[in-house]
Amino acid sequence: MSGLVIRDLTVSYGASAALDSVSFTVAPGELVAVIGANGAGKSTLLRALSGLVPVNNGIAMWNELNILDHRPENLVRAGIVHVAEGKSVIPELTVEENLDLGGIWQGRSKSIAPLKEEVLDLFPRLRERLGQSADTLSGGERQMLAIGRALICRPQLLLLDEPSLGLAPLIIEEIFAAITGLRSAHGLTVLLVEQNALSALAIADRGIIFNLGKIVATGKAAELMSDPTLRSSYLGY
Amino acid sequence: MSNFLQTLLIGVSSGSIYALMALALVLVWRSTRVVNFAQAGQAIISTYIGYEANFHLHNYWESVVVAVVAGAILGAAVEGLVMRPLAKRIRGTAATDIAPVIATLGVLGLIRSLAGLIWGNTFVQYPSPLSAKGYTIGKTVIQFSPQSAAIVVGTALVMLAFALLFNYTRLGLALRASSFQPEISRLAGIKVDRIRLVGWACAGAAGAVAGALVTPTSYLSPNSLDLLLVSGFVAAVIGGLDSLVGAGVGGLILGVGFAFILEYIGASLTFLSGFIILIFVLLVKPAGIMGKRGGRSA
Numbered sequence: 001m002s003g004l005v006i007r008d009l010t011v012s013y014g015a016s017a018a019l020d021s022v023s024f025t026v027a028p029g030e031l032v033a034v035i036g037a038n039g040a041g042k043s044t045l046l047r048a049l050s051g052l053v054p055v056n057n058g059i060a061m062w063n064e065l066n067i068l069d070h071r072p073e074n075l076v077r078a079g080i081v082h083v084a085e086g087k088s089v090i091p092e093l094t095v096e097e098n099l100d101l102g103g104i105w106q107g108r109s110k111s112i113a114p115l116k117e118e119v120l121d122l123f124p125r126l127r128e129r130l131g132q133s134a135d136t137l138s139g140g141e142r143q144m145l146a147i148g149r150a151l152i153c154r155p156q157l158l159l160l161d162e163p164s165l166g167l168a169p170l171i172i173e174e175i176f177a178a179i180t181g182l183r184s185a186h187g188l189t190v191l192l193v194e195q196n197a198l199s200a201l202a203i204a205d206r207g208i209i210f211n212l213g214k215i216v217a218t219g220k221a222a223e224l225m226s227d228p229t230l231r232s233s234y235l236g237y
Numbered sequence: 238m239s240n241f242l243q244t245l246l247i248g249v250s251s252g253s254i255y256a257l258m259a260l261a262l263v264l265v266w267r268s269t270r271v272v273n274f275a276q277a278g279q280a281i282i283s284t285y286i287g288y289e290a291n292f293h294l295h296n297y298w299e300s301v302v303v304a305v306v307a308g309a310i311l312g313a314a315v316e317g318l319v320m321r322p323l324a325k326r327i328r329g330t331a332a333t334d335i336a337p338v339i340a341t342l343g344v345l346g347l348i349r350s351l352a353g354l355i356w357g358n359t360f361v362q363y364p365s366p367l368s369a370k371g372y373t374i375g376k377t378v379i380q381f382s383p384q385s386a387a388i389v390v391g392t393a394l395v396m397l398a399f400a401l402l403f404n405y406t407r408l409g410l411a412l413r414a415s416s417f418q419p420e421i422s423r424l425a426g427i428k429v430d431r432i433r434l435v436g437w438a439c440a441g442a443a444g445a446v447a448g449a450l451v452t453p454t455s456y457l458s459p460n461s462l463d464l465l466l467v468s469g470f471v472a473a474v475i476g477g478l479d480s481l482v483g484a485g486v487g488g489l490i491l492g493v494g495f496a497f498i499l500e501y502i503g504a505s506l507t508f509l510s511g512f513i514i515l516i517f518v519l520l521v522k523p524a525g526i527m528g529k530r531g532g533r534s535a
Contacts, residue, residue: 050424076426084424092417093410101414104407105426153426 002063003028003189004049004157009058011044018044020213021058026157031183031190033200033221035235036210042193043085045210046159049191050082051075062157076105079156083163087142089149091135095126098134098145102152112152119148122178140171147175151182157189158182164196172196176203197235201225209234243379244500245493250385252492253392257447258469259476259484260399261440265312266478267416268436269324275315275341276444277466278348281459283308283441284448285356288363288457297365297453304449305442312441313434315344320437321430352459360461365453388450395446396485399439403481412436471515477525486527490514 004026011019019041026032034042047053049060051072060067065078072082089098099119103112120127123144129137134145143163150158160179164172180203183190194200201207201221209217209230217230224230258276265273287304291297319340327336367383403409414422415432423429447469448462455461472491476483494514499507518525 052420052423072423073426073428076424082424084421088421088424090414090418090421093414097410097414100407100410101422101425101427104411105428149425 003030004191005059005061006049007059009045009048009060010056011041011048011053012056017213019048022210022213022215023058024208024215024218026189026191028189029183029187030206031180031192031204033197033204033207034191034193034210035195035197035200035207035224037195037234039212040210041213042210043161044213046082046084046161046191046193049159050080052082073105076153079154080159081150081153081155081157082159083146083150083161085161085165087139088146089134089137089142091133093134094131095134095137095145096130099126099149099152102149106154115152115154119151122181123148140167140175143167143171143175144178147178147182151186155186155188157191160190160192162194162196163192164194164199172199176200179203198225201235240500243381244496246379246381246385248493248496249489250381250388250492251495252472252489253389254447254451254465254488255468255472255491256485256488257392257395257443257450258465259472259488260396260481261444261447262469262473263476263478263481263484264436264440264443266473268412268433268440269316269320269337271320271337271341272470273315273341273440274338274466275344275348276440276469277462278345278352279308279311279315279441280444280448280462280465281352282311282348283445284363284452284457284462285352287445287449288356288361288452291363301446301449305445308441308443308445308448309438310441312437312439312444315341315441316434316437319344321433349459356459358459360456360458363449363452363457367453369454382454384450384453388454391446391450395443396481399443399481402439408432408435412439468511471511474515475518475525477527480525480527483525483527487525490526 006025007023009019009022010017022045034045036042044053048055049067051070055068062078062080067075067080070078099116106112125141126144126148129141134142137145147163163175163179167175176199179190179192182188192200192204201224204221207219207221207224208215209224211234216234217224261276262273265271283304286307287300290303291300294300320337323337323340327333365384365387367387369382369384371379371382403413411422411427411432412435415427415429416436419429447465451465452461468491472487473484475490476487491511491514494510495507498510
């Protein structure tokens, strides 16, 4: 079985289960949106898949790789790249250093220059600010930088945590268009976690709706969007 | 030569040593957020190893290199054998913040006792080919010696090497990234644990340079670098604890300050004044003179 396979994944913080026996699959090349309110367990899911939080029970496989056996830095080497919540850039470094960071593990043998060019063509605003401290960037630019660094890490499975959080609608549109573009250009498999159900389902193939650590609905993105019960209970529009 | 210039030279020389010790503390603070009191002990061991090397090789400069290598290995060993296993065990408990600092005090005690067992609690000399006697200007002998000059030049070279390492190499970028944001660095594929070992090794090397350069100006004993640790700590805090440049500037301010107080006010006030400077800096600019706005980050 190839792609991402998750069976009975359970993560507990203390007594409460943040992720309660979750099972689903993502086919290679698919873009799946995980939708849910705050505290639904979406971020915990991504943190478990990138090795940041220990898992109590369950299975998580990426192609032949047992994800739960590996640390975050090794999962990156296997093509699993996580863009964490909250515009995950290092404000003390310059924009260019933030991008270069993604190339360090690749050593000198592989040049990241073409990938860097691609990122700067995709987000021209970053090119103008290459030498500036990432601290000076706007929220949208930080999110672009975080996605840019992820691309330089040469992802196969991209885990995106709330890329739209706190951003203006026009910027959200730009970033989601970039995600779609990268996906088709690089054949990426994408797991996109969002509270912004409309924007996420608009670019996703399928959606999974989380509530209180459990999956409450899955289906084709278009079907989920048009289901009146789901719309009023979970999608919030 | 005027009294003023002579005092300044003496201050720059002792300030250089404080700066190296401060650098060692800052490197560890940046990589693991621990104030490493064991640094004085690590520097003692590496200096004794330099002393032994000098005894066998009959070459001071080669012995300094041996001491620096030993200091780097020792630094990595303290992190790898004590601090990292400890951090794994106490993660998420109430002891997370305090236990590592207590552990460095434990390592300091252990190392010093070991040094006493191996080399005895006596004073020995670790001589350098350079004279520790002051230069003669005209008819007066000043207190700045060829060894003092070596201290200043050696410190400048170490600082330059670290500046190049941190700002112009991939390893330096990894060191900076891991110290600011370990989680984001891991997600970018950086092996943060390994980078921390390198940080501790760099710190051990810097402390070893300090020990091997300053010891020929006095004596070597299991406790002979303790005061240096205190001065280095004060210098690091003056500089902001997080800043490599701050460590250099803090060391020089403290060294020059001490020299002038000793010359113009009196010996009894010298050490006291260090703590007055420390408290003044903490009250006026808590993040240190090179610290970022927003105050001290823990």
